[in-house]
Amino acid sequence: MGLSIGIDVGGTKIAAGVVGADGKIGARSHRDTPATSVDETAQAIIDAAAELIAEHKVEAVGIGAAGFVSADRSTVLFAPNLAWRDEPLGERVGAALGVPVVVENDANAAAWGEFAFGAAKDVEHMVCLTVGTGIGGGVVIDGELLRGAHGVAAELGHMRVVPGGHRCGCGARGCWEQYASGSALVREGRALAESGSLAAAQMLSVCGITDSSELSGPMITKAAAAGDPCAVELLDDLGRWLGEGLASIATLFDPSTIVIGGGVSAAKQLLVKSAQVAFEKNLPARSNRPHPSFGLAELGNDAGIIGAADLARRRESAR
Template sequence: MGLSIGIDVGGTKIAAGVVDDEGAIIARAHRDTPADSVDATAAAICAAAAELIGEHEIEAVGIGAAGFVSSDRSTVLFAPNLAWRDEPLGARVAAELKIPVVVENDANAAAWGEFAYGAAKHVEHMVCVTVGTGIGGGVVSESRLLRGAHGVAAELGHMRVVPGGHRCGCGARGCWEQYASGRALVREGRAQAESGSPAAAQLLSVCGITDPADLTGPMITAAATNGDPLAVELLEDLGRWLGEGLASIATLWDPSVVVIGGGVSAAEDLILTSAQIAFEKNLPARSNRPHPTFGIALLGNDAGLIGAADLARIK
């Protein structure tokens, strides 16, 4: 196989890269994302790709976009952070670049990257959960990416775990990402910090701040890795919610590997240990079924780019 381009379209930045058939990125290009303009965003994507096409012989382009992508891998049906509504992005970019283009949900692309070249490259069945501001994810079964009838399967973060719970950005209440994400970590951290307890005061001091409103997820994660008791408790609680949700997911897809990625995964053992304990406790018929192994994603922020590039090669 030849070279392909993967493009990860974020709310503020478009990252593009030339990827070879071993998953290595051999060249990069970047553009800002004009998120409020459909035309300007498409133009920026084309400009980043054209820069790379001018220097390399490219056979296809894969675009990873946050949102619902049609089953034909061409139209962005809805994007929460960009101005795409039923946008024929694939056809539009292909017409400009004169090269085959496929569009994929960004979490699906990241999951495929970890499946093809990362933490799950040795298996045929895997689930990847990216724990960032929200929860994204993807499922690979029998070495095929699960897309569903309409292309919008595996929206893992919006599995309901607490009926009537916290309101989610999707409009529902009690979604998993309201309890096991960076947003949830910050919400709980700030609530604890506002209590005025000695443990809360210590956490704020360790983070170098005095106002609980200034507390961020990376601050809590850094404090936890340095042993702050309250920060450790907060990360372990997030891990518990993560493990409980993964137990439900395992009953649906029976993966051999569960890969955890995203910014919160930087805490590694603090997250993994509590997630695995909660998973084992909540897995139905746990003594009579094989259990998946857990691992941390290996490709970092490049997973979506690499996965999109590889998916562009698959007809």
Template structure:
């Protein structure tokens, strides 16, 4: 198959591009996401795809959507930040666009992009962790994307790490993403500042703010890069939580490579060093097993577009009876 379109549908924007068989993006376009309306969201996706189809001989469309996607890669079963509930998005768009459409979870699509064309392109077993506001994940085993019996496997951020811990947006308590994500980083930073910590007050000053409520993850990362002790400690603690969780992930999937992506990965060594130390400390039977390599994602925010476009070239598996 030649050119396909990849579309990354987020809570605020729809990013789309024409992608060739080598993972290179040509024409691009973008739309705002009307997240509260199913019909308006579908119309915006169609509009973006139609614009790109008009300019190139496109053979299929792949969509990366933040939510649970059915095993036949057609229906969005649930989306936490969009109005989709059992929405037959693939069939709906295919009827309008008159070309095949496949739908995939956005983290799976990004993981596949890194596996096929990015940081894990030379291995057959990989785990990709997207550390942003929450934690997303994708797993490739023997060159195949792990989707599970019903299409909703690899929701790695919702692995429970602290029984009875912080309440998660999924409704459970103690999920990994409540301790190893951008949301957790900001929560801890604001808590320290609100406690009257002099070190945290200095961090706020470095960030150019005085109100803890204005603190953001990128501010903390920037302050840590500048050497602020409180910000460095916050990222070190986040890395520890990340590494401990990754030790459990490695026990489950035995990957060759673990790829870390997402906005928090911009901290690079400030995060990776502590993550790797914690990983090595908590990996079971660490003296008697090969250890996966750690790496940062290479495709950046294009991973979802590239991965979704490449998955559109591949046949969907049948849904379970």
């Protein structure tokens, strides 16, 4: 099969690219996301794809969107940051473009990109975490993306780790992403600064700010890379939460590789090392079972585009 288009639908930007069977992106197009309007968002997706189709012979389109996607990969059941509720997005976009369309959860699409062409391209069993504002996840078992009976499996960030803990955007308390995400990193950093901690005050100085409300995840990561003790401790705590949660994930899926991506992964070994230490410490029967390898995602912001395009290509090829 030839070319396919992958589209990554974010809360502010729609990014599309023409992707070959080798996972390489050729031409690209972008549109702003009119997140409050179902019709305008769909039209922006159509326009971004149509721009590329006008110049390339494309056989399928894959769309990665945040939220719950139906088992048939056509309907967005619910999107937390977009106005989609039971939206037949695949049918709608396909009718406008005249090509087959596959819709997939964005974290699943990114995980598949890393599995097919990135950090896990040589394995058959992997777990991928996208650690950003929250935690996205994707699981591949025996070379197949885990989607579940209703298409909404692998919402790893909403695994409950602290009963009665911090309230999550999903409505529950104590979800993993409330302790092991970029949002958690910033929350803890600001709390330390507001407590009057001298170490946190020094961190703010390294970040070039005096107001703790201006503190961001990238600032903490950069300060940690520069050796600031408070920032290093914050990332170490984040890594510990990641590792403890991943130990539970490993007991469920037994992956050969765990891939960590997303904005927080810019901390690289500062994060991965502490996560792996906590993982090894908390893995049940750790002396009597094989341990997965840890790695950083390789495809960056392109993972969702590449994964969505490849999933669409494979589905069309199988018909």
